[in-house]
Amino acid sequence: MAVNNNTHVRIQNWRIQMLMGGLVIFAVIIFGWTIRFQFVPEGQEIRLEGKDYEGVWIDFKPPRGPIYDRNGHLLAGNRIVYEVGLELQYVRSPEAIAQVLNAIIGIDYAEALRIANIPYSENAIYAQVAREVPAEQAHELQQLLDEWRQNYTGAKGQESLAGLVLFPYLARTYPEGDLASSVLGFVAKDDKGYHGLEQRFDRELSGATRRIFIPNNPNNVAQLPDIPPGASMILTIDREIQAMTEEILDQALELYDAESANAIIMDPRTGAILALATTPRLDINEYWNFAEVYPGATPFNRLISYTYEPGSVFKIFTMAAALDNGTVTLETPFFDGGYYEYGGIVVRNWDRAAWGQQNMIGCMQHSLNVCLAWVGTEMGAEDFYRYMDNFGFGHYTSVDLAGEATGRLKEPGDGDWYPSDLATNTFGQGVSVTALQVITAAGALANDGVMMVPHVIQSFVDNGVQMDIRPTTYGTPITKETADLMTYALTVSLENEASKALVPGYRIAGKTGTAQIPGGEGYLENKTNASFIGYGPVDDPQFVVFVWLEHPTPIWGSETAAPVFSEITQRLVVHLKIPPDTVRQQLGMDN
Amino acid sequence: MNRAQKILQAYQNTPWRQQIQMVGSVAATAVIFTLVMIVYVWVSSEAGTYGLKVQELQDQAQQIERSIEDKKVQLADLTSTENLAERAKEAGYEAVDPNxxxxxxxxxxYGDQQLQLAPPPNAVHAQDQEGGLPDAFTASLFDWIRETIYQLSIRTGAVGGGE
Structure with missing residues (x-):
């Protein structure tokens, strides 16, 4: 009996030992298997696959920095729009989805159906249907989805909108439409800035995108870091002045049947641009119309990117240079015989007439090519080009906008420069400039000989800190005395000819320009660039205005650009709260 | 060994008593294990719930941020030059005659002063930026017990620097 009991116990022990041994071997195999996966290539794949289920990496893009005008009016901000998409594994009724998308968002039915019919697979999980869907449409769609969810029972034959999803996000918008569009530029669907400030400061405005891992396990929840928004900008542009200028230019474009009408208003004391207006211009909320507004190679911002021969407005720089280096004084006599030979060419006046005995004021007043060519050649090429160089022609003005051109100022030593160029350059032919270069250089005449770097940005606000941009001096091409003489000459010549540029109540200095346009052979017939540069009040210049009309009818700057200048300036002085000269004298506000 | 000791030994070695001891030990272990598991599951579920809440709040914060941006634009739309000009016209205003x-x-x-945009307010939890969420959201049960004991010991003066 005892033997039987012992045998029974041994058998039991053996079974237990076998079971335990089996379990241990099983455990060792599993352990070994896991160890093996640490080293074989499949193990790496499995680990990576496992990571996919741990959470998702999401790009957190901060809101793009807003842009304000000098008084805090929003010019560029961000609005909520929606992305509409399909989670393909849930799509049950492609036709119903396509119909809804067509009816509410206006997507082509066939295209929507094609997307909704994309079969779900490992490589096709989500399909984007539309982006930048306005909030109104998105809300309508969301309402429909909510109603469908309430009523959907899953019964056979019932249409399903399952899989249709909306995601809100911020997109760039411009509350003022086309106002100052050539300054702002725009942000396209790819979230990149194009033209103007949006391009030039794309990185600063958009801020730093951060890629953050969001774990699926709520136990591992992590705090989202505070992502600073893109930098904000405060511009020197004054919304009211900009709108007023654009309104006048729009009227001028029609009135003079011009190809384009453009103007810049600048504070000569700081280089701050108060308005920079072009017509036609783009409503940057609908940037996709770009090619319609700017066909072919038309630049987005003519005032900084388009170079042209300036014509007679250039004479003010020639005369300023000659006065400054002592070649002439305002009283220097000149007999205009109607032509002037130099470098193998004959220079004639704009009206091909001879104006007889003149002094330098008369030369400027009648805009005599012959006189200015003589002045320039008397000064000599070296001095003339040195002064023009100092005025910034042929160089960037360093304006804080994208797309600036330099123009071309041929100089002695260049392969394509001839002595005759000196004679023609003096009255603005054979030299190409941008409108911004002209107003920047003219700023020296209005600001005691000191040229300021033009700029449209007044301040940046980044990470809660406002950084104001200090006005920067470009150079001092002429002395204060020369600037004063030129101001006197330009004021008197305007008043003597009873120019249409005159502004009632204010003394203004200025000069017209009617520049021929070079074509294939010589200059084009009946096509000009008409312009006017002026500043005031002359005893304390607070603004410089440059108006430029492309191909106007009539062709003369004195008939087209000058009255536009006057109209702009009459309203500008009200905006800037500059009283008329007599009132300022009475109030003791004059200098 | 006297009789009393023999009876006691016999009592201690009775099979039913050994079985009760064994069952008791197993049951006690199971109860303790179950309690620990219950606490662990409770803490985990709480942590998970608050984790989800944090995610919801983060989503809400983003929605509010988007809403603020959108509202700024709506305000700018209402006060755009075009809208203001129309409203001024409707209200009977006309352009001023300079004379x-x-x-x-x-x-x-002194005239218009240079615009100063107020710096944006600092985030409420700016001091947590480096450390992440407060400990209550991330600490394990054992961290919590250790911290609680530590805090209690500070209050009772058991640890901590003295004078």
Whole structure:
């Protein structure tokens, strides 16, 4: 009996030992298997696959920095729009989805159906249907989805909108439409800035995108870091002045049947641009119309990117240079015989007439090519080009906008420069400039000989800190005395000819320009660039205005650009709260 | 060994008593294990719930941020030059005639000043930026017990620096 009991116990022990041994071997195999996966290539794949289920990496893009005008009016901000998409594994009724998308968002039915019919697979999980869907449409769609969810029972034959999803996000918008569009530029669907400030400061405005891992396990929840928004900008542009200028230019474009009408208003004391207006211009909320507004190679911002021969407005720089280096004084006599030979060419006046005995004021007043060519050649090429160089022609003005051109100022030593160029350059032919270069250089005449770097940005606000941009001096091409003489000459010549540029109540200095346009052979017939540069009040210049009309009818700057200048300036002085000269004298506000 | 000791030994070695001891030990272990598991599951579920809440709040914060941006634009739309001009026209205003403007010198008025945008307010939890969420959201049960004991010991003066 005892033997039987012992045998029974041994058998039991053996079974237990076998079971335990089996379990241990099983455990060792599993352990070994896991160890093996640490080293074989499949193990790496499995680990990576496992990571996919741990959470998702999401790009957190901060809101793009807003842009304000000098008084805090929003010019560029961000609005909520929606992305509409399909989670393909849930799509049950492609036709119903396509119909809804067509009816509410206006997507082509066939295209929507094609997307909704994309079969779900490992490589096709989500399909984007539309982006930048306005909030109104998105809300309508969301309402429909909510109603469908309430009523959907899953019964056979019932249409399903399952899989249709909306995601809100911020997109760039411009509350003022086309106002100052050539300054702002725009942000396209790819979230990149194009033209103007949006391009030039794309990185600063958009801020730093951060890629953050969001774990699926709520136990591992992590705090989202505070992502600073893109930098904000405060511009020197004054919304009211900009709108007023654009309104006048729009009227001028029609009135003079011009190809384009453009103007810049600048504070000569700081280089701050108060308005920079072009017509036609783009409503940057609908940037996709770009090619319609700017066909072919038309630049987005003519005032900084388009170079042209300036014509007679250039004479003010020639005369300023000659006065400054002592070649002439305002009283220097000149007999205009109607032509002037130099470098193998004959220079004639704009009206091909001879104006007889003149002094330098008369030369400027009648805009005599012959006189200015003589002045320039008397000064000599070296001095003339040195002064023009100092005025910034042929160089960037360093304006804080994208797309600036330099123009071309041929100089002695260049392969394509001839002595005759000196004679023609003096009255603005054979030299190409941008409108911004002209107003920047003219700023020296209005600001005691000191040229300021033009700029449209007044301040940046980044990470809660406002950084104001200090006005920067470009150079001092002429002395204060020369600037004063030129101001006197330009004021008197305007008043003597009873120019249409005159502004009632204010003394203004200025000069017209009617520049021929070079074509294939010589200059084009009946096509000009008409312009006017002026500043005031002359005893304390607070603004410089440059108006430029492309191909106007009539062709003369004195008939087209000058009255536009006057109209702009009459309203500008009200905006800037500059009283008329007599009132300022009475109030003791004059200098 | 006297009789009493023999009876006691016999009692201690009775099979039913050994079985009760064994069952008791197993049951006690199971109860303790179950309690620990219950606490662990409770803490985990709480942590998970609050984790989800944090995610919801983060989503809400983003929605609010988007809403603020959108509202700024709506306000700018309402006060755009075009809208204001229309409203002014409807209200009977007309452009000023420069000849009717009277200029006055106002002492202490220096004209339009340079715009200063108020710096954005600092985030409420700015001090947590480096450390992440507060401990309550991330600490394990054992961290919590250790911290609680530590805090209690500080209060009772058991640890901590003295004078």
């Amino acid at each position: 009717r403007i009277r200029y006055l010198v106002v002492d202490g008025y």
